[in-house]
Amino acid sequence: MxxxxxxxxxxxxxxxxxxxxxxVASKLAAKDPTLWGPAAEPEASIRLGWVDLPRTSRPLLAEIEALRAELLADGVDHVVLAGMGGSSLAPEVITRTAGVSLTVLDSTDPGVIQRSLGDSLERSVLVVSSKSGTTVETDSQRRAYLAAFSDAGIDGPSRIVIVTDPGSPLASLGEKEGYRRVFLADPNVGGRYSALTAFGLVPSGLAGADIAELLDDAEAVMDSFAADxxxxxxxxxxxxxxxxxxxxxxxxxxxxxxxxxxxxxxxxxxxxxxxxxxxxxxxxxxxxxxxxxxxxxxxxxxxxxxxxxxxxxxxxxxxxxxxxxxxxxxxxxxxxxxxxxxxxxGIDPFNQPDVEEAKKQARALLDNPNAGDGLAQSFVEGAVEVYGSAASSLEELFGSLGSLVPEHGYLALQAYLDRDADVDAASLRDLVARTAKLQTTFGWGPRFLHSTGQYHKGGHPNGGFVQLTGDVASDLAIPDRPYTFGSLQKAQAAGDARVLAEGRGRPVVRLHLADRKGGLTQLLAAAESATQKG
Known part of the structure; x- marks a missing residue:
């Protein structure tokens, strides 16, 4: 060590x-794309830039520090990150560990977006981070911020920083509209391996994290990883x-x-x-x-x-x-x-062949919102509408989740809700795991679609899925788009449910909260009761 x-x-x-x-170690350090077999070689040959990032990312440090100084001189010290998956998860752990403030927008819930827009807008800079440059969540957030800046009399382009791949639509847009800065990341690095690229370093550095130390610590172990x-x-x-x-x-x-x-x-x-x-x-x-x-x-x-x-x-x-x-x-x-x-x-660790399906379904449902997710309503109990379940009560439902999947399968709880206002939903994971006697995950939607969503469709076919959705108290329009954040969130949940249930034959149950606070209270009480009886 x-x-x-x-x-x-x-x-x-x-x-x-x-x-x-x-x-294997020395070949990986040398970026040998043959390590994962002939089928994976084409993808691996353009995805190994992460191996030496602790050294190759060094030129970014001075550029990020200079931009941070400019922003602070302008009184701009509130950093907001619009990004999904690899574009948001690394900056989140870097800044939380460093103890500096970064607002991470990786949601389409209207409440989340409205709360962010109302927080220190006059001091805000928005980092728009997307490898492809076409991520719908990130583009929608960018549009909402531009409108809010304009309404507040703020020059929007001067408050937007872009992080993307060379040649992406977002890179072109940033140059065309004169955004404050466009950072081009290494295109030979996939999103989930991009922590030490511009995707991880730009928002973290602008927020005040010591990103030079982060690279130093990574570089210190590089040679040990190359040893056979x-x-x-x-x-x-x-x-x-x-x-x-x-x-x-x-x-x-x-x-x-x-x-x-x-x-x-x-x-x-x-x-x-x-x-x-x-x-x-x-x-x-x-x-x-x-x-x-x-x-x-x-x-x-x-x-x-x-x-x-x-x-x-x-x-x-x-x-x-x-x-x-x-x-x-x-x-x-x-x-x-x-x-x-x-x-x-025996797989290619650099591709994600099943991620795009849910996105395609969501886009189709935005064009035809009445199509829904295809799940039949089972019953209504208080503020909770239940779809796709054979149970007749919430307590029975939670007591029977273990029967959805085979032995050694898993359950995935997917909450298309507000990660802050509806945080109590996360408490369901432990209760469900103990009652169902199965490994149980919890993810906030659509955030998880850019991470565990690939496993749900392409991994071991032994998962069962419980979606949590909720009525929107106050929706928010997406400028220059024919849909709102609320309808986008709904389409993303329905699209994923369709892919899982119809496309993959996985069991899907949806719990819709007509009243989020009251419905969550009901769910927690029913899950607790089922746990005690189980």
């Missing part, structure tokens, strides 16, 4: 030995993850230890799910957050999962993998390890 980076965990020594013998040795921490972690999958432990329970790094599991969730969840294979990440995998409940410690903790090795439990170190080092460690695990599992 090196520079305080540790990987504590045993098992799959035969897999590790094969990785060492095949010189069983002591290579990235090889060991990759062997544990990939070997566990091939031995039937196809889930990874991720817990943030009580250390200095905040929210790492949410970032690693996308990296693992989108990289490995395809061709009916893959590792399902189960983010238990601050509840800590060091004190797992039965569902977190079941035989189909590897327990992985970020930091706090003194709190580890038997059989748990613990990765500990600085944020930059851990990001590069997990990127290397997941790419290596992809070789062990």
């Amino acid at each position: 090196t520079q305080g980076l540790t990987v504590d965990g045993a098992g799959h020594e035969d897999v590790l030995a094969a990785l060492v013998s095949d010189q 040795s069983p002591d290579n921490p990235a090889l060991r972690l990759g062997a544990i993850l990939g070997g566990a999958h091939n031995a039937g432990r196809d889930k990874v329970v991720l817990g943030d230890g009580p250390g200095a790094i905040v929210g790492f599991a949410a970032w690693a969730e996308q990296l693992i799910a989108e990289s490995t969840g395809k061709e009916g294979k893959g590792l399902l990440p189960v983010d238990v957050g601050g509840s800590s995998a060091s004190t797992p409940g039965w569902a977190d410690a079941s035989s189909d999962a590897t327990l992985a903790a970020i930091g706090a090795p003194e709190h580890a439990v038997d059989g748990q993998v613990v990765t500990d170190g600085t944020l930059g080092a851990l990001m590069l460690l997990w990127e290397n390890a997941v790419a290596i695990a992809g070789r062990v599992i």
Whole structure:
């Protein structure tokens, strides 16, 4: 190990030995695209720029610092990030760990957008971050901010910073409309591997995080990851993850230890799910957050999962993998390890063949909103409308969720709600896991569509899905678009449900809250009751 980076965990020594013998570490450091087989070679050949980012991203530091100084001199110190998936998850963990303020907009819920628009607009700069330059959520947020700036008498283009790939529509738009700055990221890096590119560094640096230190910490471990040795921490972690999958432990329970790094599991969730969840294979990440995998409940410690903790090795439990170190080092460690695990599992870790389907369905439903999600209404109880369930009450529904999927399957709770105002929805994960006796994930929509959404369609076909949707109290128009944020959110939920149920044959239940606060209270009470009886 090196520079305080540790990987504590045993098992799959035969897999590790094969990785060492095949010189996987040195070949990955040399950006060898043949490591994942002939079918993956074309994609891998244009996706390995992340390997040496701790060095190649250095020129960005002075540019970001200069822009930050300009903005502060203009009285602009409130940074808002419009981005999805890899464009938002890395900046979120970087800034939370650094203890600096960054407003992350990765939602289409009208309440979230309205609250952000009403917060310090006169001091705000909007970072619009999209690799493709066509992400509908990000484009909608950009339009809303431009209108709000104009209404407030603020020159909108001077308050917008772009991060995108060279040649994207967003890059062209930024130049055409005279936005404050356009940063072009390395196009040979996929979104989930982009933490140390402009996508991670620009919003984090503008918010005040020490991004030079982040790169320093990552660079300090680079050489150790290139060593064809069983002591290579990235090889060991990759062997544990990939070997566990091939031995039937196809889930990874991720817990943030009580250390200095905040929210790492949410970032690693996308990296693992989108990289490995395809061709009916893959590792399902189960983010238990601050509840800590060091004190797992039965569902977190079941035989189909590897327990992985970020930091706090003194709190580890038997059989748990613990990765500990600085944020930059851990990001590069997990990127290397997941790419290596992809070789062990036998998939291409750099493509995402199933992500686009839900987007296509959402676009179609925006044109034909009456089509809906195809789920029949089952019953109504108080403020909750239930669709797609054979149960006749909420308590019965929560008590029977375990029967939706086969043994060693999983449940995914998907909340198309307000991540702040409706935060209590996240409490359902633990209750459902303990009652259903299944690994259970929780994701905010449409955020998860850009991360675990790939696994839901392309990974092991043993998942069951519970959508949470809600009435919108106050909708918000999207300038120059024939739909609102509320209708976009509704179309995204319905589109994903259609792909899962009709396209993949997965069981989908939807719980719609006619009154969000009252409905959530009902759901929590019913889930708690089912847990006590189960």
